[in-house]
Amino acid sequence: MTRIPARRWGIGAAILALGAGAMACSPSPSNGDKTGESAQLVVARTADVDVLDPARATAFSTNQTLALVYDRLIQVDPDGKLIPGLATKWTVGDGGKSVTLTLRDGVKFHNGQAFTSADAKASLDRIMDPKTAAVASSYLANVSAVDATDAHTLKLTLKQPDASLLTALSLTGTSMLSAKDIKAGTIDKKPDGTGPYKWKTWKQGQELDLSANADYWNGKPKNAGVQFRVIPDEASIVSGMKSGSFNLGIVSDPALTKQLKGNQKMTLVANPTLDYHVLQLNGRRGPLKNKTVRRAIACAVNRSDAIDTVYFGQAKETGPIVSPAYQYDGTDGLGCKAGDTAAAKKMLASAGYAKGFHLKTIVMTGQYSTSTNLAQVLQSQLGKIGVTLDLDRQQTNVYVPNWSKANFDAAVALNGGSIDPYLQYNRYFTTDGSLKVPAGLTDPKLNSLLRQANSTTDLAKRKQIFGDLSKALNDDSPWVWLFRNQTYYLESKGLTGFTATPSDSLENLRLAGLA
């Protein structure tokens, strides 16, 4: 006790010194000062990889990462067009009931073994085997047989024509694994693919190191490797970028970007993704059973105002179809200008609800930052036509059971999109869709349009059908489509050659370097 005063200044000085030290030596990227092909890129994001088996991957960050280690048979370009991957070409035959793919020659797994049709067959068979419990199995539901006709030809026989199958072959879930690894049962132990990066070390929940695959068939990566760091708090990613700790930071909270205007240390790239914000209405309940009421709500919502408040003016409005490959007027079929309060009021009055009503609205918290803000804006906008959203914010584990049982009048949701509109909606609006309950209504017209679209591979015809689908969805207004979600890429000043994609894949990391 008595000696404490003597230490007073010592402790004080130590605290000050430490503080100053902390400021001076803020953490720096572990790449040292290497540039060009010897550069090690440090990427910061909020989530870690959770499983190592691509067929069982559901978490977004897992798909994003495994796609760098594994290749798919088919790839997607930024416009949503299918382009060659491990398959150099494919032909659809037998009236749509078979697909023959020619596989790329000279591709090697990271373990040195060559990639052949035997690996491709084993990979797809494994997904279709119920014992694998693969998430991707539903994508291959129409495939009845996979045959390796020769070392570089693969033939898929289908039960019925399935136009979305080719898109499904471009997803991480259908990655090409080595037949040897499948047999040895090492798939979920150490990733071993044909992709641009090799799996190096993984400290769960903290960091993951990938090293460049010098033998990559599409050209050696322009950097030596990538290190992913898990920083759960997005604000910390932003300040880490400010202090130069990372080369690339991936965040989703638009509020963070407010502080970045004119920051000299980094460039901010806002990337519209295929995911979309939507107000789901439950067409099986109360006033919402009435189509005119649903359309009135859709008309009353002002998308651009919502974007201004929630995304500070930087998001893309969207109609039902989000794919860049299929573009339509997003309000066609709605019968009004979006944000037309007067028209909406008239419609409500004609439906007999001039006085308005209350809607039990569920909002998911925790998963994405903007939901609560969006809900508040929608509440204010719909308040003008007498429709009161009673917001109920729920954690994921409370929200999802309520959502999947359609235990809501309205739901503020962020739904996953796809470059193939059929894959975007078949789960919701076909009669055997797995999510037809939360979809809020069943409409035979939507069901038949979706089935038609999937039975033809003719692009012009599909464009026509999806246009009709978009119109029909607006006409029915089961949901109110708002705008596409946005991911923000913070690129440090030295980072070159990186471009983001609508699916938020990081495939272009292999083209990135440090100046």
Added chain:
Amino acid sequence: MSLRYLAGRAAGMLGTLLGVAVVVFVVLRALPGDTITAKLGTQAAELDADQRAALRHFYGLDASPVTQFLRWFGGLFRGDLGVSIDTGVPVTHLIGDALPVTLELAVLAMIIAVPVGVLAGMLAASRPGAARDLSVQGVGLLGLAVPEFVVATVTVAWLASAFAYTPSAGTFVSLGSSFGGNLRQMLYPALVLGVGLAATVMRTTRSAYLEAAGSDFVRTARGKGLAESRVRFRHILHNAGIPIVTMVGIQFGYLLGGTLVVEQVFALPGLGRLLLDGILHQDYAIVQGVTLLVAGTFVVVNFAVDIVYRLLDPRTRSEGRRA
């Protein structure tokens, strides 16, 4: 202090802990939502009834609550706190990783707060009612009144905007792997915690010091002509020591469960974050394990403080139970 008394207190402690275990168990089961969805997220919407039942069985969630409790309680005696459903890692491992972070945070906060608080309290008490007393008390009151989440938030924002420095930007550096790196990450959160703590210590010191300063032996010491500084530190502070030590001990027990907000804002992987995640994800085993640990520590610290108190102060020996 009889052996019987000690045994009685120890039995009481165990009873309290059993009560804590039961309360946590019941409250957790009352949470809305379900564990399976918490783990799978939106994917859970696509599970059918059979898959859901299989998963519940796999995680032992289909047993009756009493069976679940007995299973968990039995595990305690084998040092098994169960497995986190969310991550599949044994809770003992998770606690093993998180406890050192929170302990270190608490110790650092104490190292900062105790000297500051004791000195400030002595300064204030040295001339009650004078300007120095009022200003120290004013600052102390502010230290208590400004919410921790405000201090933490402002500190993080200020460090980032003024110094482009983020304590949490890197991955967490454990004390073992880099002393300096670890200290850099822990310093600011510890300072934030220290503010409120120093204020509490200051207030306790001030009143204990005033109490001691008015006693006879101090007057005697002064009468003997001892130097004022010697009187202050040797006699007054020494005698004001018991309440201060008590306060510090109890505060320490509380800190283990009270670092949640600071850990959250500074993104430190301590017990508080583990708990919050556990509650939000309904990871029963985590919440049960951490609560029992924190409550256990608190009860033991209290017990220890009580014993020390009794040894130091004969007057309390006669009373049967603490009031």
Added chain:
Amino acid sequence: MTQEMPPAATVAPVALPAPRTAGQPSLPRRVVADRNGLIGVVLIGILVLVALASLVHLGQDPLAQHRTGQLTGPSAAHWLGTDQFGRDIAARVAAGIFASLRVAVASVAIATVVGGLLGVLSGFAGGVLDAVVGRLTDVLFAFPATLLALALVAALGHGWFNTAVAIAVVYTPIFVRVSRGPVLTVRESEYVKAGQVLGFSRSRLLFRHVLPNVSAPIAVQVALALSWAILTEAGLSFLGLGTQPPNPSLGLMVSDARNFFPDAWWTLLFPALAVVVAVVGLNLLGDGLRNALDPRSVQR
């Protein structure tokens, strides 16, 4: 929640007051006569007025969103600026103070009545009741206060009353202890013993003699508990539990303001200031009460 003021450690030491003698000023007068007490009364008075003003919408609508003028600084139109939605911060802070005080008052009222009664009864009756209540109190004390409030709010669900109940459960044990201690002393005192000899009923003894004597320490504790309740409510809503948007709550406002600090400092400063003023005010009021009730501390 936030400052983690341990209930057990901060049970205010209050000497039992001597029975009131004629000619002494009343308690409120004595509190206001104390410097700290006066400041506390003034601060709390101002907050209560502001909170009441929010009820009758003297200022702007705290929920009204303004498309133009989002995140603008203090101005004549919006005294304390606007938030991301263009909502008036002054109106939101006022409504937030009301929400805060409502939860605090309700939770402390519950804790005082339940805890106080349990404490008095168990202290007066002794025996099995005392043992059971004592054990329950020990269990609740052993919990980290933060965790208990957090878990209870999560289990009870959102809404101000549920938040109040959760906070009340955390603070009930304090009132049990604060009231039980003095009851033990009073029970052994001459005048109660005399009453027993005279054959007064237990209830008469309880209400006429015991209760008046434990009300003083409880009064001090109420002021302090209110300040913890305000901090706890703010902390819970900061973490996203408790008050739900769009309804204003001081903790939630600070949490929302994080990303705009220091650029839009007004979004963070004013709600934080409201919490600080409330806590300082209540602590000073508590000091004032203690001084007013403790004859020894006069003029110290």
